[in-house]
Amino acid sequence: MKRLAPRVALHGWSLLTVVLAGGYVAIGVSSPLTAIRWPALTGALLLLGSVWLAARSRPTAWSALVVGAVAPAITGWWSLVIPMTGALALLCGSLAIRASTLRRRA
Amino acid sequence: MTGVSEGKDPPAAQNRLGAATSPTVHAATRRGFLTLAAGGLTATAVGATVAADLYAVHRGVFAGGSGPAYAPWAEWDRGTLPLRLVRAGILAANAHNAQAWRFAVTPQRIDVHDDVGRSLGAVDTYRREIHLSAGCAIENISLAARAAGFLPMVTLRPDGDSGPLARMDLLPGTADVTDLYQAIPRRHTDRGLYQRGRALAADIPHGMDALVDGNDVRLLWLLDGAQRAAFSELTITATQDFIADTQQAKDDYAWYRGTGEQVQQHRDGVTVDASGLSPVLRALGKMIPSSRSSNGSYWLAGTRDRQLPTASGFAVLLVRDASDVVQRLAAGRVYQRLHLWATVRGLAMQPLNQVVERAERERVTSRTGQVSAGMDRLVADSVWKPVMPFRIGYPTTAAPASPRRAVDDVLIATP
Numbered sequence: 001m002k003r004l005a006p007r008v009a010l011h012g013w014s015l016l017t018v019v020l021a022g023g024y025v026a027i028g029v030s031s032p033l034t035a036i037r038w039p040a041l042t043g044a045l046l047l048l049g050s051v052w053l054a055a056r057s058r059p060t061a062w063s064a065l066v067v068g069a070v071a072p073a074i075t076g077w078w079s080l081v082i083p084m085t086g087a088l089a090l091l092c093g094s095l096a097i098r099a100s101t102l103r104r105r106a
Numbered sequence: 107m108t109g110v111s112e113g114k115d116p117p118a119a120q121n122r123l124g125a126a127t128s129p130t131v132h133a134a135t136r137r138g139f140l141t142l143a144a145g146g147l148t149a150t151a152v153g154a155t156v157a158a159d160l161y162a163v164h165r166g167v168f169a170g171g172s173g174p175a176y177a178p179w180a181e182w183d184r185g186t187l188p189l190r191l192v193r194a195g196i197l198a199a200n201a202h203n204a205q206a207w208r209f210a211v212t213p214q215r216i217d218v219h220d221d222v223g224r225s226l227g228a229v230d231t232y233r234r235e236i237h238l239s240a241g242c243a244i245e246n247i248s249l250a251a252r253a254a255g256f257l258p259m260v261t262l263r264p265d266g267d268s269g270p271l272a273r274m275d276l277l278p279g280t281a282d283v284t285d286l287y288q289a290i291p292r293r294h295t296d297r298g299l300y301q302r303g304r305a306l307a308a309d310i311p312h313g314m315d316a317l318v319d320g321n322d323v324r325l326l327w328l329l330d331g332a333q334r335a336a337f338s339e340l341t342i343t344a345t346q347d348f349i350a351d352t353q354q355a356k357d358d359y360a361w362y363r364g365t366g367e368q369v370q371q372h373r374d375g376v377t378v379d380a381s382g383l384s385p386v387l388r389a390l391g392k393m394i395p396s397s398r399s400s401n402g403s404y405w406l407a408g409t410r411d412r413q414l415p416t417a418s419g420f421a422v423l424l425v426r427d428a429s430d431v432v433q434r435l436a437a438g439r440v441y442q443r444l445h446l447w448a449t450v451r452g453l454a455m456q457p458l459n460q461v462v463e464r465a466e467r468e469r470v471t472s473r474t475g476q477v478s479a480g481m482d483r484l485v486a487d488s489v490w491k492p493v494m495p496f497r498i499g500y501p502t503t504a505a506p507a508s509p510r511r512a513v514d515d516v517l518i519a520t521p
Binding site (some may be wrong): 004012016019022023024026027030031032033036077078079080081082084085088091092 | 156168
């Protein structure tokens with residue numbers, strides 16, 4: 001239990017962050033609007049990058065997470081769903097980064 | 107996704123006996139439960155949000171004015187002659203974006219026909235707006251023909267009541283690429299907010315009056331406070347009556363295209379993107395299925411709160427005989443010219459036809475018409491009849507394009 005829980009936490013939050021990145025990908029791929037397409041696709045890449053970096057470099061992971069989640073939310077504020085995706089990505093991504101620290105300690 | 111492990115494991119014996127469990131065990135269990143619940147809630151929220159993302163994609167929230175339905179705006183001056191002239195023609199202003207026109211094209215001639223299969227029903231019982239729209243297309247084709255080096259000879263109703271609405275013989279001429287021609291792909295009906303309180307520059311009405319040709323079309327300006335207030339009040343009343351008229355509201359709603367899929371499928375009608383709503387309301391409008399009633403409410407609110415109060419002024423195109431197709435076509439040509447000229451000058455325009463639509467409807471239903479009486483008072487000249495009121499002002503944002511059918515869909519096969 002002691003060893004399993006942090007791993008579950010890490011994988012759970014990471015998985016949710018990846019799912020949210022998938023939402024950004026779907027939006028980016030479907031939109032011809034430059035102000036939506038590129039921020040969404042870049043944001044998705046940064047979210048995935050933050051998950052990958054979580055156990056390697058926390059500051060870089062945090063930077064990738066914040067930029068990846070917030071930038072598309074700003075450019076697509078009017079859509080409501082993009083800011084919602086960004087807010088949840090920020091939550092799940094930050095918990096994934098924290099869980100990765102726990103894993104190292106465990 | 108839980109942090110239960112941080113707590114200490116309870117002593118097994120105590121648990122099996124069901125005796126007093128230590129406070130540490132309680133705390134760990136409670137914390138574990140809360141963490142698990144929070145994780146479950148977040149996972150559910152993530153699932154719902156990604157589902158909302160996919161739904162928004164499906165409803166065209168992020169498509170905004172793109173795809174094949176909007177391609178004619180980019181391809182308007184491409185292709186061979188004289189088909190290229192028709193590409194300019196289909197970008198003309200037209201009522202409800204019904205595009206009720208068809209073109210028979212030969213190397214030396216373009217005939218413009220009324221596509222009677224496309225109707226606005228009770229919105230436009232006498233096809234006044236359809237004929238005005240055809241006039242707009244004729245004007246665009248005429249400008250494009252001159253730019254291409256033709257001298258277009260336009261004959262309205264060449265065969266009387268039957269046959270085409272107009273015949274355009276393309277005679278050899280010299281190329282004349284005008285500002286109006288170049289404004290064709292930039293001209294869009296602007297249903298949004300105009301700059302509030304900004305008066306129309308003094309030279310604008312004079313400049314537009316100079317574009318009105320012939321003896322059967324006239325432009326009436328409603329610029330002073332009293333005229334503007336009277337027209338606004340009349341338009342609000344007409345909009346309310348329109349929405350309350352089941353048949354008229356139903357026929358109007360038939361041309362509403364709520365989703366990106368509908369826009370690409372029909373390539374016509376009034377879209378959410380071109381409705382003049384704020385970006386947030388546009389996104390919501392695409393995601394939440396609309397009803398005729400909600401559509402009417404938004405229309406009334408937009409007319410009353412956004413379109414009328416922010417206009418710099420109003421004007422009405424008048425003709426001597428509103429039932430005369432030739433005069434309607436001529437008025438349509440003038441409207442297109444005015445709108446292109448306004449585009450060149452950085453002005454925004456939008457037809458506000460509710461008053462005339464209701465006046466006609468009152469005539470059809472034989473009801474005593476407060477709207478028609480009000481319009482008569484505004485025009486105050488029994489010789490001239492209103493066919494097309496519009497608002498004009500200074501835009502706050504770039505007006506979006508409306509979808510257009512492909513040229514192949516509006517051609518009549520010629521032997």
